[in-house]
Amino acid sequence: MILKDIWLDIKAVQERDPAARSAFEVLFLYQGIHALIWHRFAHWFYCHKMFFIARLISQIARFFTLIEIHPGARMGHGILIDHGSGVVIGETAVVGDNCTIYQGVTLGGVGTKKGKRHPTLGNNVMVGAGAKILGAFEVGDNCSIAANAVLLKPLEDNVTAVGIPARPVKKDGVSLPKKREAMTLEEYEEMKRQMEQMTRELKELKEMAERLAKEKEARESISE
Numbered sequence: 612m613i614l615k616d617i618w619l620d621i622k623a624v625q626e627r628d629p630a631a632r633s634a635f636e637v638l639f640l641y642q643g644i645h646a647l648i649w650h651r652f653a654h655w656f657y658c659h660k661m662f663f664i665a666r667l668i669s670q671i672a673r674f675f676t677l678i679e680i681h682p683g684a685r686m687g688h689g690i691l692i693d694h695g696s697g698v699v700i701g702e703t704a705v706v707g708d709n710c711t712i713y714q715g716v717t718l719g720g721v722g723t724k725k726g727k728r729h730p731t732l733g734n735n736v737m738v739g740a741g742a743k744i745l746g747a748f749e750v751g752d753n754c755s756i757a758a759n760a761v762l763l764k765p766l767e768d769n770v771t772a773v774g775i776p777a778r779p780v781k782k783d784g785v786s787l788p789k790k791r792e793a794m795t796l797e798e799y800e801e802m803k804r805q806m807e808q809m810t811r812e813l814k815e816l817k818e819m820a821e822r823l824a825k826e827k828e829a830r831e832s833i834s835e
């Protein structure tokens with residue numbers, strides 16, 4: 612079973628990394644693959660409650676690959692961890708099949724409570740370089756999280772999310788309408804200036820109307 616998982620991981624790299632040449636090269640030279648191989652063994656020990664050995668393996672893997680996958684994390688098949696340095700995947704994280712994870716990604720928790728505290732990624736999710744997904748929520752199938760985004764909320768299937776905090780910008784490949792940005796200070800100052808000018812002009816018009824009404828009244832009283 613572990614060997615099959617490793618083979619699927621190698622195939623995933625070959626399919627999704629244009630720079631990958633052969634299965635042999637991927638197996639020996641890709642630290643993302645090495646991290647996943649170490650992790651498959653560490654996870655086996657973790658599931659059999661041999662926590663110290665599990666953690667030891669994951670720390671050795673971290674030393675050699677700069678990728679830290681907690682032995683408790685559940686990793687699917689065909690995962691591509693590209694480049695990999697600085698990737699951190701927490702204990703209760705779940706990564707679905709065929710996900711792609713770039714360097715600097717954190718699948719982390721918020722707070723110090725025990726229990727489920729890390730995200731669950733669906734299948735075919737892409738997490739861009741440097742992105743952070745923080746909290747115990749689900750990211751749907753086929754989602755893309757932009758490079759350097761910080762995702763704090765769940766996502767439905769087929770959503771692209773960007774920014775800090777990450778917000779959906781595409782659903783099913785179609786751009787979502789943009790929300791009106793909050794008014795800037797300059798826009799507020801301009802609006803205030805126009806309001807003051809309108810108030811001034813209205814006052815002048817009112818005074819003029821009163822003056823004309825008085826003049827008309829005076830003319831009428833003279834002609835009588």
Ligand SMILES: CC(C)(COP(=O)(O)OP(=O)(O)OC[C@H]1O[C@@H](n2cnc3c(N)ncnc32)[C@H](O)[C@@H]1OP(=O)(O)O)[C@@H](O)C(=O)NCCC(=O)NCCS
Nearest residue numbers: 694713738739740755756757758759771772773774780781
């Ligand atoms: C998120 C991503 C998948 C979007 O791809 P896409 O579907 O082609 O989307 P678009 O390029 O049309 O971008 C949609 C909007 O998101 C914005 N956007 C895209 N990536 C962004 C990012 N990383 N941060 C902030 N905004 C981003 C675009 O500017 C665009 O905004 P606009 O509609 O106001 O112009 C892609 O930009 C990305 O970040 N991929 C990660 C790649 C990576 O990490 N590579 C590492 C290789 S080593």
